[in-house]
Amino acid sequence: MSVGRTAGWTLGGLAVGVLAGFAGELFRRQPAGKVQQRYVAPEATRTTDARTPSPVPEPAAEPAAR
Structure with missing residues (x-):
């Protein structure tokens, strides 16, 4: 057999x-x-270093219309 065939x-x-x-x-x-x-991700309540979310700030009052 030739090399190419092999x-x-x-x-x-x-x-x-x-x-x-x-x-x-x-x-x-x-x-x-x-x-x-x-x-399945672990529940947040089971995590020891979980922090409670910070409160959402109130929206700024709109400027009075003139």
Whole structure:
């Protein structure tokens, strides 16, 4: 076999292997617990360093119309 033909077979086999690996990952069955897993943020009341929000200042009075 020539060098070019050997390189072609090698690269072709590598490409087929990579595609087969991607297909295997796509169609792999996932455990039900992992599918339903979602990140839930901790509640603010449970956080020890949470501060209460500052009060909203009153809006400034509008200037009197002349």
